[in-house]
Amino acid sequence: MEKEWIHPKTITGDAATAERYLRREYINEEFWREVQKGNHILFVAPRRVGKTSLMKDLVINCPEGYVCVYEDIEGVKTRNGFYQRIFELILRCAHRSKFQEAKVFIKRCTEKYSIKEISTSGIKIDENKIDYEREIRELIPQLKDAKVHAVIFLDEFAEVIYKFKGDQQQDAVDILHTLREIRHDDHFSHFTIVYAGSIGLESVIKNIDRPKLINDLHPIKLGALTDEEAADLVKKVTRGTSIRLSAPVLIYLKRKVGYFLPYYLQLMIESIDELAFKIGKPKVTVEMVDEAFQRILGERKNFDDWLERLKSYQRDHFPFINEILKHAAHEGNIPIQAVYDKAKKYDRTEDYMDFIDELIRDGYLTECNPHVYRFIAPFLKEFWKQKYPIYEK
Ligand SMILES: Nc1ncnc2c1ncn2[C@@H]1O[C@H](COP(=O)(O)OP(=O)(O)OP(=O)(O)O)[C@@H](O)[C@H]1O
Ligand SMILES: [Mg+2]
Incomplete structure (x- = not known):
């Protein structure tokens, strides 16, 4: 009887997590070092480089003393809507803390804002005429006593700012101003924002002509993998699966890809596996690498x-x-x-x-x-x- 084919655990759509994710420890270390110094972070990387994957990993592996939440804020369309998200994220952070002080803080907020429910996915409020900007300015300074250092990861932030155009441009400038003010006020020391997005925030800010509004953020660059990391990722996703890549074929594959975005490697392995499976040959050849490359190119959406x-x-x-x-x-x-x-x-x-x-x-x-x-x-x-x-x- 033929052996069952075991496919690799590739992922080419959503963020990579768990066994599909290759961690670069030095990036995590740099991140926490900067947060500890009191910096707010800007992830600088173009599309598909792995920002969301990295942020999700940082949230899960958060050191003692911090509470992290990740949020894709792409749907935010108004200024108050933006502050409402921040307000909710702060409460979600505090809700997750195990300290008694945080529980007292949550209880106070629940009463003050008539909150019906707080869960890991969101909060429900009865009354919705809250001036969220004013309230977050009140809430954040209380985090210190509540023993919560909230780290809020805002994915797609640059896109949100970009979409505030025309009449709304002033709202974008106001938001950036407020955030900058918060970063520079000692009362807000238990609050860190991580900014990310697939379009360069710098270019967006340049278009609204306010470079100073973000020049205090600490940029962390996220680039391609090194040669060794690329080999590690390929081994990681193919380990225990049916396809076999010899050392020379792996070298050939790396040369073909040329630039080791994890995304490109995941696409290659996925495509090679499909080919190998179709012809029933687990031993990968250079011809199969070439064909996989062409197939990936043929898929426009990539x-x-x-x-x-x-x-x-x-x-x-x-x-x-x-x-x-x-x-x-x-x-x-x-x-x-x-x-x-x-x-x-x-x-x-x-x-x-x-x-x-x-x-x-x-x-x-x-x-x-x-x-x-x-x-x-x-x-x-x-x-x-x-x-x-x-x-x-
Ligand atoms: N560290 C990693 N380990 C393994 N695969 C990764 C890693 N980082 C990224 N990937 C691959 O890249 C793809 C894109 O990752 P991710 O969604 O995190 O990137 P992104 O920069 O947030 O992209 P976008 O700009 O489209 O939001 C994943 O589906 C996965 O194939
Ligand atoms: Mg993303």
Whole structure:
């Protein structure tokens, strides 16, 4: 009888958790070190790099003395709505603390705000005419006596701020102001916010022309895995499964992927397993690695977002940016002279380097030689070529 095929535990949609997650201890350590110093954190990483996975891991493995909650706040649409979320998150943190002082704090709040129920997923309040901004300013200073240091992870924060446009732009500025004020007031020392999002918060803030509002946040960079970590992740997700990767095939796979975002490796293993399973051959070959790579590219949804977000967040500058990327995709790289020549066409000779810097910071390009830029990931480069098979030099 044939042995049952055991598939690897890959995940390519939601955040990676538990046995699907590869922890980088030094990132967790840096994070807690900075929180202990009193810093508030900004996670700087483009899409699919692993921000949500990391935040969920930090929440679960929170050191003694802190209470963490993670929240995706993408649905927040108003200023009061934003403060309401913060208010609820503070109460949820306090609710989870085991200290008697925290229980007293919760009891007081329950009475004051006519709270019907507090659970891990949310709170229910009868009366909803609360000025949440005013109330959180009152609540946060009480956390110290309640013996709760609340660490609140706000995922998709940058997107929320970005969406406050037109008439609402002032609301975004007010929120950023209030948060900055809170960060700098000693009464608020038992309260830490972690800001994240898939669009660069810096670019969003630049557009509303208020860079000072976030320049005190401590940025933690989240990049690709090292060579060794990449091998560890592949081993972790394939351990005990049917597929077999020899050392030379693993080297080949790493060279093919080129840039070790855990996401790319998870996609590769998933695709290789599907192929191997289909033909009933557990021993992975270099040809199978090549085919898996092509199949992943064929699935538009895997990379479309990289293009779409440039189109939306860089709407006015997209044609210029895309010229740079098309050149880099087709020619293998783009030297600064070629960037400059394109800048002349788009009347951007004053600030063309800002665009290069942003493309580097957002995880599209890297500087491979002095003043020569190429796509950081072969997947992205090939995707761009596929999307724009024709280009004019
Ligand atoms: N540390 C990790 N270990 C294993 N896989 C990971 C890790 N981090 C990220 N991944 C992979 O990357 C994918 C995306 O992870 P995650 O959702 O955390 O990224 P993100 O930066 O929050 O993405 P988005 O910008 O789309 O919200 C996961 O589905 C998983 O395949
Ligand atoms: Mg995410």
